[in-house]
Amino acid sequence: MDFILESSSENEEDEQNRVQRVRRRRPRTFRPRINFNFITIFEFNQRFRLTSLKLEELVNIIGAPLQHETGRNHALSSRQQIQVALHWFGTGCQYHAIGDMHGLSKATVHRCIKNVTSAINRRLTRNIIRWPRNLFSVIRKFHQIAELPMVIGVVDGILINIDAPTVDEEGFVDRYGDHSINVMGVCGPDYNFYYINSNWPGSVHDGRVLRNSGLYRSMEAGWRPIANGYIIGDSAYPLKNWLITPVVVYPNDNAQNAFLIRHRQTRRVIEQAFGILKEKCPCLNRLRVKPFFAANIIRCCAAICNFSRDLDEDLPINEANLYAAHRENGENVNYDNNDDVDVGGRQRLQEIINHFRH
Template structure:
């Protein structure tokens, strides 16, 4: 009878079961190789990042088992680094999957707030001179201030405006603009356009594109593939090279521009949540864009300290369609003349 009464009290909610707290693994007790394999950063950088984000993440609470800031940061980085399902990551961290979901946006927002310090386009004379010198040394192409390309991040089909996210490979994606310097450091990242958006449209509606169009490029230029229109500040390869000079131009152009392709590969390789091998990102497009922007900041943070990639990572799986030529009316006569002049100098 006592047992039946106990069951009845429990069923009626008169008895509250004691909460069971799982042990949390002390991730920071591991060596740097282990930390880089899981979170892509060594202990020193992890501690710096945790210290910077702690004021944002450690809000006042009456809970006596509040999740510490370092657990939120490390669990979020584990997701960005591996693309693993949140339940697996939360189990390792000793927190529930709903708690991880609640913590992830705050960690992303905190990292994104660091963008102005880590992702900066070279508008000054000194910054541009450094980029020009390094690009010329690696490729023989003069006056280059950056290489530009777009890459697609696969997402789950959204419930609203689903069709605009379908790219030319029939995959739902976010189309992301990337500009980088000769060292694969990102100098611009635009993550807000659906997969059907043309690369040239994204550039024309970006802050960098508008400033370069207004003359901020000085006497330097970006290098882009055939998906972009010629501009006085943006040079593309000859579509059908006829002469030896045009072929030499295209070779030098491709050698310099290839750095952005390597930068995109490194970004997706380090932060596997962005790569198709990690599966599609199963979030609303706005949250996916935050994930991409946070990974861009972390990419530059890792490059600044020359953090190596973990060994034996599987090769990236790209979902990028081939470049789509811009509309013919976007050809720029000044850009065409400039390309001819540069061709004679290469």
């Protein structure tokens, strides 16, 4: 009797398993995808921060690794994924809002942003955030701003706010009490970025960010984009023969005063470049992602900002791991830059000051 009951139970289980196997899976519901191809040039640029021609060029550069191997489940094309990511870069709104605009789920929007950011940083960033080959044109344009000779770039830092991270939270608290990433950039007179470093949390001082950057190591090792060219920066940075800061040598000297005025006028370029970057990519007003992903997005946005313009051929800085992201639980240290001044820096500064003696 027990054997009969056991066999009956096994038969019922087999029947249930068979019914489950043949039962049809509930069909997925796909929302209609919005077609953004038939809008005006202004509206297209307003949404995606690029013209339609630039978008097609970007698709040709990074589209291959984004292409799905199958079209099952209404897989997005490379162009659609790039449009979703660019739309988010240009608005910075919530994922579900972008999903409603494009007829996608929130998870799909996140995957698009993550994949496009990675593709741009692999295939575009290192090729477009570089020193231009025609640095004589850069020097001439900088000279037209405030008559400073041989300037090849301007360096400064900006704090990009992020949500409080779950790891090393206190290290990301900046001097304003917000959680942020300290981004260092070097730009030219046309507001193109020549170098971007987004590897450090907001608590780290600008001078420390520079000292731990690939740019600093390359310059200290003797690399120069052009002979006798130099970068200018504010007093947060040390005075070097390749980095001129507003160190007061002769406070009552007219030439010194003229230098300080022209230095300040030229240094505004990097502040304007950062303003253009945040206007081009409003997502940078506050990034609600983890710090490592935020650092990648910042580099990606800088590359998009450069890509939206026509650039010359570029000359790269030959160094390894230039864009490697680091996590540092740093402190807001105030450096005494006068103690870090080398003799060559003082001599170079005096030469520039003498340029304004008449």
